[in-house]
Amino acid sequence: MSEASLIGLFVATVSFGALLYLAALGELLAEKAGILNLGVEGMMAIGAVTAFIAGVELKNPWAALAIAMASGAALASVHGFFTVALGAEQVVSGLSLTILGLGLAAYLGKDYVGQPPGAELVPVQWSGLSDLPWVGPIIFKQAPIVYFALLMGIAVSLVLANTRLGLALRAAGESASSTDSAGHSVLGLRLGAVAAGGALAGASGAYLTLSITPQWAEGLTAGRGWIAVALVIFGAWRPGRVGWGALLFGGTLALKTRLQTFGVDFSPIILSMLPYILTLLILLVISVRSRKRPSPAPAGLGFAYRREER
Amino acid sequence: MTRRPRLDLRDQPLVGGQPLAFGIGLAIALFVGTLLLLGAGHDPLKVYSRMFEASLGDPDAWAVTLNRAVPLGLAGLAVAVAGSMGLWNIGAEGQIMAGAIGASWVARIGGEWPGLILITVMLIAALGGGGLLALGPAVAKAKLGVNEIITTLMLNEVAIRLVQWLIHGPWKDPDAYNFPLAPMLPEQAHLPTLFSRAHCGILIAAGVIVISSVAVKYTAWGYELRIAGSSEATARYSGISLPQKILTVLVLSGGIAGLAGGVELTGTADRLTETLSNGFGFAGIIVAALALMRPSGVAVVAVLFGAVQIGGQSIQTLGVSSSVSTILQAFVLFGAIGAGVLSRYRILFEGEAQPAPEAVDK
Numbered sequence: 146m147s148e149a150s151l152i153g154l155f156v157a158t159v160s161f162g163a164l165l166y167l168a169a170l171g172e173l174l175a176e177k178a179g180i181l182n183l184g185v186e187g188m189m190a191i192g193a194v195t196a197f198i199a200g201v202e203l204k205n206p207w208a209a210l211a212i213a214m215a216s217g218a219a220l221a222s223v224h225g226f227f228t229v230a231l232g233a234e235q236v237v238s239g240l241s242l243t244i245l246g247l248g249l250a251a252y253l254g255k256d257y258v259g260q261p262p263g264a265e266l267v268p269v270q271w272s273g274l275s276d277l278p279w280v281g282p283i284i285f286k287q288a289p290i291v292y293f294a295l296l297m298g299i300a301v302s303l304v305l306a307n308t309r310l311g312l313a314l315r316a317a318g319e320s321a322s323s324t325d326s327a328g329h330s331v332l333g334l335r336l337g338a339v340a341a342g343g344a345l346a347g348a349s350g351a352y353l354t355l356s357i358t359p360q361w362a363e364g365l366t367a368g369r370g371w372i373a374v375a376l377v378i379f380g381a382w383r384p385g386r387v388g389w390g391a392l393l394f395g396g397t398l399a400l401k402t403r404l405q406t407f408g409v410d411f412s413p414i415i416l417s418m419l420p421y422i423l424t425l426l427i428l429l430v431i432s433v434r435s436r437k438r439p440s441p442a443p444a445g446l447g448f449a450y451r452r453e454e455r
Numbered sequence: 456m457t458r459r460p461r462l463d464l465r466d467q468p469l470v471g472g473q474p475l476a477f478g479i480g481l482a483i484a485l486f487v488g489t490l491l492l493l494g495a496g497h498d499p500l501k502v503y504s505r506m507f508e509a510s511l512g513d514p515d516a517w518a519v520t521l522n523r524a525v526p527l528g529l530a531g532l533a534v535a536v537a538g539s540m541g542l543w544n545i546g547a548e549g550q551i552m553a554g555a556i557g558a559s560w561v562a563r564i565g566g567e568w569p570g571l572i573l574i575t576v577m578l579i580a581a582l583g584g585g586g587l588l589a590l591g592p593a594v595a596k597a598k599l600g601v602n603e604i605i606t607t608l609m610l611n612e613v614a615i616r617l618v619q620w621l622i623h624g625p626w627k628d629p630d631a632y633n634f635p636l637a638p639m640l641p642e643q644a645h646l647p648t649l650f651s652r653a654h655c656g657i658l659i660a661a662g663v664i665v666i667s668s669v670a671v672k673y674t675a676w677g678y679e680l681r682i683a684g685s686s687e688a689t690a691r692y693s694g695i696s697l698p699q700k701i702l703t704v705l706v707l708s709g710g711i712a713g714l715a716g717g718v719e720l721t722g723t724a725d726r727l728t729e730t731l732s733n734g735f736g737f738a739g740i741i742v743a744a745l746a747l748m749r750p751s752g753v754a755v756v757a758v759l760f761g762a763v764q765i766g767g768q769s770i771q772t773l774g775v776s777s778s779v780s781t782i783l784q785a786f787v788l789f790g791a792i793g794a795g796v797l798s799r800y801r802i803l804f805e806g807e808a809q810p811a812p813e814a815v816d817k
Contacts, residue, residue, distance in 0.1 A: 183608075248780075249782055414616050425609050432601045447604075
């Protein structure tokens with residue numbers, strides 16, 4: 146295999162990694178606050194379609210990204226309303242959100258299928274750095290949203306670890322009643338985390354239609370939302386580890402279409418099972434180890450909180 | 456000071472709350488659907504009457520709706536059986552595929568067998584395939600306490616890719632001009648029809664649902680199951696082996712979902728395809744939730760939900776995008792989820808006294 150195709154593989158790995166990372170960070174935020182959101186796929190689809198439409202109509206990629214994030218947050222807030230405010234089952238509401246998001250995206254985008262993009266997030270040129278061999282194209286010549294994903298990863302990790310807000314948010318996911326007793330609004334923290342998570346999933350979808358594809362078609366998200374759900378577990382609910390996991394899973398997505406050009410006789414379909422199988426293995430390792438140390442999963446994940454029932 | 460609303464648990468769930476919830480969901484969906492249809496320049500009345508005619512209007516329409524209710528009902532039952540013990544089987548989608556793989560495998564080796572034997576063995580293999588896919592999550596949950604929501608969810612993606620791999624590789628039909636298609640099923644592997652286009656799957660589904668309802672409601676096994684679901688501690692004190700219960704219930708749940716795949720294959724499909732599960736597994740979760748995890752309620756919800764789906768498909772011939780029907784389904788769901796919560800809770804405003812307990816006429 147040639148040097149160029151190998152570089153191409155790594156470029157795609159970083160770019161798919163950033164795509165997955167954004168969505169997984171969003172899911173991580175919601176889960177850290179105690180809310181499982183299985184609607185990632187739907188939120189990504191809404192982000193993808195609104196970004197594309199805004200790109201065509203406004204011709205500005207940054208406005209398109211902002212609109213996609215706002216749409217993702219708005220859709221996520223439906224899940225927030227039902228699970229946080231009403232205390233409905235998170236699994237059922239999340240799956241319904243996937244159906245709603247995919248349906249809405251198809252409805253909104255039906256006149257835009259196959260159209261050329263109106264705006265794109267073009268790769269950044271860092272003077273000097275972008276021309277370096279290997280690291281230049283792989284790290285310093287990516288679409289701006291890749292650096293945005295990295296920034297978001299650092300920001301989420303700092304906020305969760307070092308701020309009062311992050312502490313309160315994690316507390317809401319571990320023990321909602323004591324967070325409430327400490328004078329924090331569990332409702333506000335959880336709604337906020339779910340909405341922020343939706344914004345990140347929306348950004349992830351926008352990356353598809355503003356840079357990777359860049360077109361709109363039904364089913365564009367192609368199950369990547371589920372990989373994001375898996376990533377949060379794979380990375381044991383830690384923003385840093387989720388990032389490395391995103392690169393690994395992004396690598397399998399990048400490799401999938403290149404197996405043949407590399408002359409590797411291995412089924413790309415079997416390869417695409419890898420993220421899920423690795424996540425299952427990690428789950429087993431976590432649970433075997435958690436007999437000695439506490440599980441990394443937020444203790445209150447999946448449980449509704451109603452003050453009267455504590 | 457503004458008075459903030461809060462939810463207060465009712466002493467008794469509203470009588471008829473769940474049917475009411477489904478009705479409210481449907482009403483909200485019709486309202487939103489009307490707006491969407493008007494927005495797209497369609498006549499809502501015409502569209503809705505078409506939906507009704509195509510799904511429940513005459514025996515032919517009923518036949519199609521019932522055929523759709525079969526996989527929905529079996530998948531819903533699978534989720535409800537696990538749910539009556541407080542377990543979430545999110546993997547019905549994959550287990551349907553695993554069941555279809557098992558049934559297709561039998562059809563490959565038993566192409567010459569007489570129909571009744573072939574179909575019976577296919578359905579048993581489907582049961583086994585689904586159960587096998589659920590075995591891993593079942594053991595992990597029973598022995599190690601691994602969250603079954605995530606394991607079953609991950610295996611969905613694995614099972615669907617397994618089907619893709621089979622029809623792109625080892626099971627590819629050599630006569631299909633190099634298209635990635637599995638071979639057609641033998642002629643005698645199709646379920647006989649009952650009336651119009653309705654196949655016998657509805658009898659199989661009804662039978663399995665009745666047996667499961669009785670088992671969960673009236674047998675000692677089912678009683679233990681429900682105790683284990685409501686309180687782990689009580690179950691342990693009364694000597695119920697939780698790991699063993701978890702294991703059997705999850706494998707059984709997977710088997711029922713697998714059966715849905717087998718029936719769908721022999722009933723409505725010509726061959727194994729990667730779209731066979733068609734979202735039935737996820738819809739099953741919603742069917743079970745609307746039926747409050749009661750196996751007996753699953754049948755009714757499955758027929759209603761089947762009608763919504765079939766009606767939704769039919770309006771594509773009027774030029775209405777299929778996405779409208781997807782959105783309608785989502786609104787039925789959210790409307791029902793919200794109304795379901797409100798049938799168990801009432802809204803009070805802060806500072807407002809709790810009303811006197813409702814009179815219970817029993």
